[in-house]
Amino acid sequence: MKNIKEYNLDELKEELEQLGEKKYRAEQIFKWIYVDKVKSFDEMTNLPLELREKLKIEYTMCNFNILKKQESADGTKKYLFDVLDGNAIETVLMQYHHGKTICVSSQIGCKMGCKFCASTGIKFVRSLTAGEIVEQILAVEQDIQDKISNIVFMGIGEPFDNYENVMKAIKIINNQKGLNIGARHISVSTSGLVPMIYKFADEELQCTLSISLHATNDEKRSEMMPINNRYKISELMEACKYYIKKTNKRISFEYALAKDNNDNLKDARELVKLLKGMLCHVNLIPINKIENGSYSKSSNENIIKFRDYLNDNGIVATIRRELGSDIDAACGQLRRKNLKQE
Numbered sequence: 001m002k003n004i005k006e007y008n009l010d011e012l013k014e015e016l017e018q019l020g021e022k023k024y025r026a027e028q029i030f031k032w033i034y035v036d037k038v039k040s041f042d043e044m045t046n047l048p049l050e051l052r053e054k055l056k057i058e059y060t061m062c063n064f065n066i067l068k069k070q071e072s073a074d075g076t077k078k079y080l081f082d083v084l085d086g087n088a089i090e091t092v093l094m095q096y097h098h099g100k101t102i103c104v105s106s107q108i109g110c111k112m113g114c115k116f117c118a119s120t121g122i123k124f125v126r127s128l129t130a131g132e133i134v135e136q137i138l139a140v141e142q143d144i145q146d147k148i149s150n151i152v153f154m155g156i157g158e159p160f161d162n163y164e165n166v167m168k169a170i171k172i173i174n175n176q177k178g179l180n181i182g183a184r185h186i187s188v189s190t191s192g193l194v195p196m197i198y199k200f201a202d203e204e205l206q207c208t209l210s211i212s213l214h215a216t217n218d219e220k221r222s223e224m225m226p227i228n229n230r231y232k233i234s235e236l237m238e239a240c241k242y243y244i245k246k247t248n249k250r251i252s253f254e255y256a257l258a259k260d261n262n263d264n265l266k267d268a269r270e271l272v273k274l275l276k277g278m279l280c281h282v283n284l285i286p287i288n289k290i291e292n293g294s295y296s297k298s299s300n301e302n303i304i305k306f307r308d309y310l311n312d313n314g315i316v317a318t319i320r321r322e323l324g325s326d327i328d329a330a331c332g333q334l335r336r337k338n339l340k341q342e
């Protein structure tokens with residue numbers, strides 16, 4: 001059966017036409033799913049009974065079940081969802097002063113193998129469909145009975161390794177007649193799939209692009225992130241410059257500080273040299289220690305020194321507030337733990 005959440009509004013209109021129905025029915029269904037957030041066709045009470053029955057035969061609502069939920073003292077909620085084929089994915093809800101943000105997964109597992117990531121070491125299974133990406137948002141909104149204001153594609157998976165489905169999901173999330181989350185409130189993070197950065201730039205969306213940089217020279221970056229063996233820092237920077245020129249949008253560079261690895265002032269100096277003159281922002285992340293991981297968190301003193309050096313030298317840098325540190329906050333940790341228990 002087809003998942004009704006795979007379709008943007010125009011596609012849903014075509015689907016309804018093929019069923020011999022009027023196009024306006026698609027708008028009604030879209031509203032029921034994304035505004036009223038119902039979980040069944042039976043609840044779509046302004047549709048004729050006959051149409052509801054037809055929909056039940058043709059489509060599934062693909063409602064995820066919550067396998068586990070962890071809640072942090074700071075309000076962060078981490079969900080492990082059953083994606084209905086025996087696999088599980090993680091989604092995190094974070095509460096900021098500017099609203100609620102959901103960190104969505106784009107794949108079941110990840111092929112990128114970043115050394116500091118809890119997803120590494122777990123087999124890659126498959127990419128998520130657009131409907132499965134969208135369902136993460138709906139399932140959280142249904143659980144908390146509240147509206148989400150921001151989406152970040154920073155959960156498990158490399159979004160640009162599932163490019164078409166991620167773009168499709170963004171269009172569904174963005175639709176004003178549905179979830180209505182503005183593109184400016186959607187952020188996509190990549191480990192550095194260079195050709196896709198060019199493609200993303202050409203989409204001219206208003207979304208934010210985040211680049212997981214984490215190191216300033218190829219030797220160190222390749223050690224942390226195998227993707228760097230494929231696309232060197234120089235190629236990555238060229239793609240970033242193209243993106244900025246094309247979109248006139250600021251890039252957010254993610255830099256996870258690991259103790260005695262990439263957190264000294266020499267690294268900060270190299271980072272300034274690399275990013276000087278670029279329309280960008282650096283997001284410093286105190287690294288989350290993962291089980292068996294070889295990296296550990298920098299001292300608070302080093303993190304602050306690093307930030308101050310960047311700011312004093314013309315690179316805007318902030319330290320990401322640690323959320324959910326009392327639960328399995330690093331992406332992949334909850335799923336990893338669950339797999340071990342199975």
Ligand code: SF4
Pocket residue numbers: 110111112113114117118119120155156157158191331
């Ligand atoms: S950090 Fe992101 S891209 Fe790297 S392995 Fe983890 S999920 Fe994949």
